[in-house]
Amino acid sequence: MDNIVIIAIILTMVVVLLMSGLYIHSVLFAAGIIGLIMLEGFNYLPGLLGNESFRRVASYTLTTIPLFVLMAQFILQAGIVRDVFYLVNKAARGRNSVLGILTLSIGGVLGAVSGSGTATSASLGQVAIPELRKHGYSGRLAGAIAASGGSLSGIIPPSIILILYGVATETPVGALFIGAIIPGIIVLLVFITVMLVFYQVEKKRSSQAELPDEEGQLEVHGNQQVNLLRLFVVSFAATMIMLVIFGGIYSGLFTPTEAGGVGAFVAFLAAVCLGKVNFQFLQQSLVETIKLTGMVMLIMIGAQIFGRFVSLSLLPRKLIDLLEPIMEQPAIVLILISLFLFVLFMFIEGAAVILMTIPVLLPIMNALQVDLLWFGVFVGIICTIGLITPPVGLSVYAVSGVSKIRSEAIFKVCMIFALSALAIVCGLMILFPEIATFLPSSMD
Amino acid sequence: GDSGDGETIELRAATGLSSQHAWWDATMVPWMDRVEELTDGQVQFETFTGGELVDVPDEAEATLDGTIDVGLILPIYEPDQYPMAEVTMLPLAHSDTLIATRAWNRLLTESMELQDGESYSDMQFSEFKIFPTSTTQEYSISTTGHSFETVDDVEGTSLRTPSRIHELYSEKTGINSVTMPAVEMFDALSRGSFEGSYYSIADWSGYGFQDLFEYTLTGINFGHFNAFIGMSDDRFDELPENVQEAMEQAAEEVLIPGGEEWLDRAEEMIDYNEDEGGEFVEFDTLDQSVQDHFNEGIEETWLEYAELLEDQGLPGTDLIILWRDLIIEEGGDVPEALKDIE
Amino acid sequence: MVAIEKAYHIFEKIKLIGVWISGISLFGMMLFIVIDVVLRNLFNSSISGGFEMVQNYFMTLTVFPALAYVYSSGVLPKMDLLIERFQDQVKKLIIFFMIALEVFILAIMFYFSLDYAINGFERSMSFPAAGTLYPIYPFLFLIPLAFFLIVIENMFILIKNIMFKEPSFLFKGDSTQDSGE
Numbered sequence: 001m002d003n004i005v006i007i008a009i010i011l012t013m014v015v016v017l018l019m020s021g022l023y024i025h026s027v028l029f030a031a032g033i034i035g036l037i038m039l040e041g042f043n044y045l046p047g048l049l050g051n052e053s054f055r056r057v058a059s060y061t062l063t064t065i066p067l068f069v070l071m072a073q074f075i076l077q078a079g080i081v082r083d084v085f086y087l088v089n090k091a092a093r094g095r096n097s098v099l100g101i102l103t104l105s106i107g108g109v110l111g112a113v114s115g116s117g118t119a120t121s122a123s124l125g126q127v128a129i130p131e132l133r134k135h136g137y138s139g140r141l142a143g144a145i146a147a148s149g150g151s152l153s154g155i156i157p158p159s160i161i162l163i164l165y166g167v168a169t170e171t172p173v174g175a176l177f178i179g180a181i182i183p184g185i186i187v188l189l190v191f192i193t194v195m196l197v198f199y200q201v202e203k204k205r206s207s208q209a210e211l212p213d214e215e216g217q218l219e220v221h222g223n224q225q226v227n228l229l230r231l232f233v234v235s236f237a238a239t240m241i242m243l244v245i246f247g248g249i250y251s252g253l254f255t256p257t258e259a260g261g262v263g264a265f266v267a268f269l270a271a272v273c274l275g276k277v278n279f280q281f282l283q284q285s286l287v288e289t290i291k292l293t294g295m296v297m298l299i300m301i302g303a304q305i306f307g308r309f310v311s312l313s314l315l316p317r318k319l320i321d322l323l324e325p326i327m328e329q330p331a332i333v334l335i336l337i338s339l340f341l342f343v344l345f346m347f348i349e350g351a352a353v354i355l356m357t358i359p360v361l362l363p364i365m366n367a368l369q370v371d372l373l374w375f376g377v378f379v380g381i382i383c384t385i386g387l388i389t390p391p392v393g394l395s396v397y398a399v400s401g402v403s404k405i406r407s408e409a410i411f412k413v414c415m416i417f418a419l420s421a422l423a424i425v426c427g428l429m430i431l432f433p434e435i436a437t438f439l440p441s442s443m444d
Numbered sequence: 445g446d447s448g449d450g451e452t453i454e455l456r457a458a459t460g461l462s463s464q465h466a467w468w469d470a471t472m473v474p475w476m477d478r479v480e481e482l483t484d485g486q487v488q489f490e491t492f493t494g495g496e497l498v499d500v501p502d503e504a505e506a507t508l509d510g511t512i513d514v515g516l517i518l519p520i521y522e523p524d525q526y527p528m529a530e531v532t533m534l535p536l537a538h539s540d541t542l543i544a545t546r547a548w549n550r551l552l553t554e555s556m557e558l559q560d561g562e563s564y565s566d567m568q569f570s571e572f573k574i575f576p577t578s579t580t581q582e583y584s585i586s587t588t589g590h591s592f593e594t595v596d597d598v599e600g601t602s603l604r605t606p607s608r609i610h611e612l613y614s615e616k617t618g619i620n621s622v623t624m625p626a627v628e629m630f631d632a633l634s635r636g637s638f639e640g641s642y643y644s645i646a647d648w649s650g651y652g653f654q655d656l657f658e659y660t661l662t663g664i665n666f667g668h669f670n671a672f673i674g675m676s677d678d679r680f681d682e683l684p685e686n687v688q689e690a691m692e693q694a695a696e697e698v699l700i701p702g703g704e705e706w707l708d709r710a711e712e713m714i715d716y717n718e719d720e721g722g723e724f725v726e727f728d729t730l731d732q733s734v735q736d737h738f739n740e741g742i743e744e745t746w747l748e749y750a751e752l753l754e755d756q757g758l759p760g761t762d763l764i765i766l767w768r769d770l771i772i773e774e775g776g777d778v779p780e781a782l783k784d785i786e
Numbered sequence: 787m788v789a790i791e792k793a794y795h796i797f798e799k800i801k802l803i804g805v806w807i808s809g810i811s812l813f814g815m816m817l818f819i820v821i822d823v824v825l826r827n828l829f830n831s832s833i834s835g836g837f838e839m840v841q842n843y844f845m846t847l848t849v850f851p852a853l854a855y856v857y858s859s860g861v862l863p864k865m866d867l868l869i870e871r872f873q874d875q876v877k878k879l880i881i882f883f884m885i886a887l888e889v890f891i892l893a894i895m896f897y898f899s900l901d902y903a904i905n906g907f908e909r910s911m912s913f914p915a916a917g918t919l920y921p922i923y924p925f926l927f928l929i930p931l932a933f934f935l936i937v938i939e940n941m942f943i944l945i946k947n948i949m950f951k952e953p954s955f956l957f958k959g960d961s962t963q964d965s966g967e
């Protein structure tokens with residue numbers, strides 16, 4: 001059978017299976033395995049499937065997923081974030097929009113200590129969504145805020161995607177990190193703006209439906225009686241955790257990956273100091289973390305197998321062959337490539353996309369004489385956005401997994417976040433490449 | 445692909461390394477191009493790099509189980525399967541990429557008996573059809589500024605050790621070894637988590653180390669990483685004779701130019717690094733006691749590696765003698781004490 | 787149904803053992819990394835082969851033993867907007883089809899990862915760390931075991947759907963999600 005026909009059948013299958021409600025990981029497994037069988041027959045399966053699960057999971061870099069989630073669990077179960085949100089909310093004097101900005105910004109700050117957008121989204125989802133909802137955010141907007149805030153970790157350095165890109169293209173990882181700072185901040189600003197618009201629209205809609213009840217919500221919270229001493233202790237603990245992680249990474253005591261383990265341990269110590277640690281505390285934190293880790297890993301294994309099918313089908317190369325006639329127009333090629341990547345990142349886990357497209361894209365970038373550092377940051381941005389787009393948006397699934405909010409509902413909001421960021425940030429980067437190249441070149 | 449005479453033969457070639465890596469870019473790609481040329485397009489390669497299809501170090505297995513037809517095999521990464529592959533990583537008094545490449549080529553292709561009538565390739569790679577590639581440039585010690593003025597400066601220094609041989613060597617010389625994935629290294633080194641690494645200068649650009657290292661010890665050699673282009677014997681035997689011959693001819697043609705690529709890359713890296721203020725220190729300008737300390741470590745590492753192999757029932761001593769002789773015959777050198785082993 | 791429920795009860799116990807193993811190794815992984823960092827900074831020497839042990843031992847032990855539990859916990863995401871709109875009978879038909887598909891791919895994954903584990907066992911597959919070889923092959927068997935347990939889980943879900951009118955994705959518990967409005 002012709003590759004094109006197989007590709008068409010498999011992509012149709014992906015859409016149909018997703019719509020009929022098969023688990024996401026199963027869709028990827030099924031499409032990948034059936035695609036491979038159609039392409040190669042059964043003979044190649046042992047080599048392609050046998051070691052995939054082990055190779056995916058046995059990765060030092062991926063320890064960030066369970067360990068940053070564990071850190072979040074410890075912080076959450078110790079009640080630290082709830083109290084911090086309460087504090088901020090008090091300081092904001094009931095201006096609830098501040099909470100959304102805070103969550104997105106915390107996502108950006110956490111991004112500076114975490115390399116994985118998925119892990120950060122899950123953590124944010126656990127701690128922020130209940131608070132956001134208490135303060136008048138709809139579930140889907142709260143979920144979208146947590147998912148997109150967390151996805152920022154994908155681009156704000158350290159970033160696993162940029163590391164993979166640097167390795168694949170032999171671009172210095174340090175320069176990529178520095179180059180990603182300004183675009184990362186612009187993405188954050190776009191997310192904040194979109195969030196504020198959404199919040200206002202929702203507020204208007206709900207005030208038409210029912211009487212605004214912000215006072216009441218505050219009272220409910222006020223009844224929980226947070227006393228001053230506890231607030232002091234909690235803020236102190238939160239600050240200490242942040243200081244240890246940032247200080248440790250930037251002074252070289254440990255690497256960003258090790259920060260996952262250290263962060264979890266410091267959060268654990270904080271919980272001990274707050275007198276929260278008992279059997280139930282440990283059990284809840286560990287089991288919740290394991291559930292989320294298992295979910296992410298299953299999807300990553302599935303994405304890898306599906307990625308193998310896509311590689312072998314030569315789909316990326318075929319698409320890129322189509323670009324040949326317009327190579328004279330670099331800007332158009334770049335816009336097309338970014339749309340193409342955007343679509344791939346919609347369907348496939350980010351690392352897999354990087355791995356399968358770089359060998360094909362690199363010659364084109366070289367032919368167009370595009371700066372590889374700039375392109376790396378550019379791909380990183382699109383990949384980050386891909387974390388919050390359906391049907392495969394790991395950040396959204398992570399948030400949905402921890403909050404039990406439907407992923408479709410979150411995706412609906414996230415698509416607006418994603419499209420705005422895609423248009424504004426990628427547009428700016430094509431018009432003004434200095435956004436990415438200025439900082440690294442001024443450091444030389 | 446189909447292997448009938450006259451028909452196009454499609455071969456699937458893969459590496460887990462990046463497409464920019466010298467072995468792929470300067471050896472395997474020219475080899476494939478040459479094979480296509482020599483067979484007038486009868487053979488076509490479909491290529492996958494960067495772990496797109498096969499990850500490092502699964503190339504050997506993928507080649508043998510038929511997932512791919514041709515792989516860039518890195519046997520040093522699998523000491524459990526190919527314990528004798530690390531022999532080229534043994535530290536030397538003198539050699540360069542081309543010396544080591546010629547020695548590695550001879551070790552793989554000449555039928556010098558090692559044990560029970562079997563050669564090195566028979567013992568380690570009997571299931572493969574081997575097309576030797578160049579070795580890497582020699583490994584050096586590079587640090588983010590730490591220098592070696594006295595023996596005390598050597599002992600207690602923390603260096604990342606990329607292979608089992610470097611672990612042995614570090615242990616012998618009192619160097620603390622740090623194990624860490626290569627991708628984490630830039631970050632950890634730039635923030636001072638430890639002092640440096642064993643690494644080949646030509647390979648620096650892979651992780652951006654040309655911007656990082658400030659002190660590099662040259663003129664002492666911490667071994668050469670090796671590789672070969674491999675096919676499964678069965679797959680190779682199915683190919684028509686003219687294709688087999690084309691592959692062998694092409695491999696001979698690309699071997700030395702492939703090695704020269706490492707030299708060019710090293711030169712480029714050294715120029716760049718010197719412009720950035722990096723320092724390259726010749727081993728024989730170091731204090732004599734420091735030189736002796738490094739050299740003693742070399743000797744002990746060879747013997748320990750031989751012993752480690754002997755413990756597994758492998759001809760460790762014969763192997764290191766063979767490697768020593770090949771290196772010396774090709775123009776390299778080992779510390780004096782090693783010349784006496786028989 | 788009582789017999790089935792009893793059987794499932796035993797099955798749940800087995801899954802819980804997995805959760806314990808995963809939980810302990812997760813906590814252990816955290817401590818191991820912290821100790822490694824402390825040793826490197828205070829005594830200038832890290833645990834020999836530390837990162838290799840973390841990725842090969844701790845990660846596999848953290849992820850695979852609990853996978854069957856994770857599967858039945860209702861945390862795995864899916865797009866269920868469409869199926870919720872169907873009649874129960876259509877829903878059931880879809881569920882049967884999906885279980886069949888799921889069992890098919892899980893069986894394939896079970897078979898090939900078992901094949902890989904046996905192969906690794908025969909070659910006594912090990913990973914090099916700090917000058918030593920550490921065996922990895924016993925851990926490879928955790929993977930087919932995890933897939934096998936998920937196949938069993940699917941069998942229970944199948945039985946439940948055959949025996950009860952109400953269609954259901956999980957044997958136990960509630961998989962309904964918040965609409966997010």
Ligand code: NA
Pocket residue numbers: 110111112113114115116152153154155156157158159160
């Ligand atoms: Na980050």
Ligand code: NA
Pocket residue numbers: 345346347348385386387388389390391392393394
């Ligand atoms: Na996506």
